[in-house]
Amino acid sequence: MNLTKNISSVCDRLKGELMKEGVFLTTLTQLYNWGRRSSVWPLQFGLACCAIEMIAAACARFDIARFGSELFRASPRQADLMIISGTVTKKMAPAVVRLYNQMPEPKYLITMGACAIAGGPFIDGYNVLRGIDRYLPVDVHLPGCPPRPEALLYGLMELQKKIDSQTIEGAEWYRKGLKREFPVPELGPYGLVPKYNPEVWQPRAQDSRKQKYGLPILTGKKDKAPELETAPAA
Amino acid sequence: MPLLAEEVKSRIETAEPGIAMKVFRNSILLEKPEDLLRAAAFLKSAPDFRMDYLASVTAVDYLKYLESVYHLYSIEKKTGPVVLRVRVPRKDPRIPSLVGLYRGAELQERENYDLFGIVYEGHPDLRRLFLWETFEGHPLRKDYVQEDSEVLEAADIEWLDRHGISSPKEVRQHALELRKQGKRAVAEKDGKEGA
Numbered sequence: 352m353n354l355t356k357n358i359s360s361v362c363d364r365l366k367g368e369l370m371k372e373g374v375f376l377t378t379l380t381q382l383y384n385w386g387r388r389s390s391v392w393p394l395q396f397g398l399a400c401c402a403i404e405m406i407a408a409a410c411a412r413f414d415i416a417r418f419g420s421e422l423f424r425a426s427p428r429q430a431d432l433m434i435i436s437g438t439v440t441k442k443m444a445p446a447v448v449r450l451y452n453q454m455p456e457p458k459y460l461i462t463m464g465a466c467a468i469a470g471g472p473f474i475d476g477y478n479v480l481r482g483i484d485r486y487l488p489v490d491v492h493l494p495g496c497p498p499r500p501e502a503l504l505y506g507l508m509e510l511q512k513k514i515d516s517q518t519i520e521g522a523e524w525y526r527k528g529l530k531r532e533f534p535v536p537e538l539g540p541y542g543l544v545p546k547y548n549p550e551v552w553q554p555r556a557q558d559s560r561k562q563k564y565g566l567p568i569l570t571g572k573k574d575k576a577p578e579l580e581t582a583p584a585a
Numbered sequence: 586m587p588l589l590a591e592e593v594k595s596r597i598e599t600a601e602p603g604i605a606m607k608v609f610r611n612s613i614l615l616e617k618p619e620d621l622l623r624a625a626a627f628l629k630s631a632p633d634f635r636m637d638y639l640a641s642v643t644a645v646d647y648l649k650y651l652e653s654v655y656h657l658y659s660i661e662k663k664t665g666p667v668v669l670r671v672r673v674p675r676k677d678p679r680i681p682s683l684v685g686l687y688r689g690a691e692l693q694e695r696e697n698y699d700l701f702g703i704v705y706e707g708h709p710d711l712r713r714l715f716l717w718e719t720f721e722g723h724p725l726r727k728d729y730v731q732e733d734s735e736v737l738e739a740a741d742i743e744w745l746d747r748h749g750i751s752s753p754k755e756v757r758q759h760a761l762e763l764r765k766q767g768k769r770a771v772a773e774k775d776g777k778e779g780a
Contacts, residue, residue, distance in 0.1 A: 442715070442716070442717060475772075477724040477729070477731050477732075478715070478716070478724070481734055534748040534750065537744070538717045538719060538720070539719070539740065540719060540720060540721040541720075541721060541722070541731075541732040541769070542732050542734065544740055544741055544744050545737060545740075545741035545742075545744050545745055546732070546734050546735070546736070546737055546738075546741055547734075547737075548745075548750060549737075549745070549750065549751070549752040549753060549756065550750050550751065553753070554735040554736075573727040573728075574648070574727070575648075576646065576647045576648040576649075576727065577647075579609060579610065579647075580607075580609050
């Protein structure tokens with residue numbers, strides 16, 4: 352991602368000199384992006400403990416309002432940014448995808464915390480989605496368990512950089528025939544159907560956990576149980 | 586202040602004869618599930634026990650049988666817990682419901698039904714609590730086979746086709762092969778896939 356392509360050809364010193372004379376020089380794209388990045392309205396919803404850190408970021412000590420994002424909207428129709436703050440269970444995933452679909456363009460998505468990125472400590476569970484990126488395109492991944500409010504602010508700044516790098520003529524949400532509605536998965540007999548959206552995400556060729564740590568995935572049948580009467584009491 | 590299971594057992598025996606019980610680990614195992622209601626009703630109403638609070642209804646899968654564990658406390662007497670255990674076979678497990686005695690058992694029995702498949706007879710509204718209605722199986726049982734969430738199956742491919750989403754050729758091929766062999770993509774302990 353090229354984050355600096357919108358820097359105008361007029362040098363900053365000349366701009367500064369002109370500003371002293373009361374002449375403000377800008378490009379349409381810069382003005383447009385300045386407006387957009389200075390008022391990113393997040394969708395007001397939390398899924399798990401990361402939501403507490405998100406709330407802390409919105410409170411006085413960390414004060415996300417300094418970045419223009421203090422207006423947490425309770426309706427997806429008025430939101431620009433979705434912060435997936437916490438574990439996405441399989442039961443919740445269809446609702447999350449539907450909410451994202453209901454947001455107007457341009458829209459952005461931050462995954463906050465290990466669970467939202469890849470399932471976190473619950474990755475082997477039968478009930479937890481292994482990362483929302485299986486169904487939705489993610490703009491900023493924010494690792495941590497949970498990330499501190501400063502980290503959320505940093506993630507927001509990274510998102511602002513991304514917003515700054517977009518142009519009106521290149522903006523994908525103005526293009527014709529853009530496919531930005533993501534199909535909502537269904538609740539099937541063993542989990543979600545489909546397990547992932549191959550147009551958005553595809554599994555790696557090798558299980559990186561096994562490759563890195565040599566640990567098998569422990570999700571199969573269990574065949575051990577203690578004998579309570581004979582075993583010594585704790 | 587914990588109660589001694591032996592004492593509680595002898596009190597139940599004198600008040601409600603005919604209940605077969607066994608004591609281990611300071612807990613009382615009721616040999617027959619149908620005695621549960623009588624024992625719990627006695628413990629709730631007996632003036633020197635007054636077990637008015639059912640703190641938890643949980644279940645354990647011991648492979649040979651399923652066990653439901655009840656923790657009773659007395660708020661009035663500030664005593665407890667009295668631990669009751671009930672064993673049922675893994676096939677067709679049925680335990681009388683305690684909702685009539687303790688209203689608080691309602692959600693916990695539903696949870697056990699959801700995750701272990703234990704049927705609490707007499708429960709007013711025995712539905713799945715956490716998982717959805719169309720879910721198959723009871724995931725906290727030790728023989729539950731979990732799906733492999735990295736491998737698409739034929740149902741997924743059909744769904745993708747219906748929604749006009751393209752999928753890679755190899756993935757499609759693999760899903761069809763699985764269906765031909767009558768297999769599901771499941772997660773195994775050693776990380777291999779298979780039925």
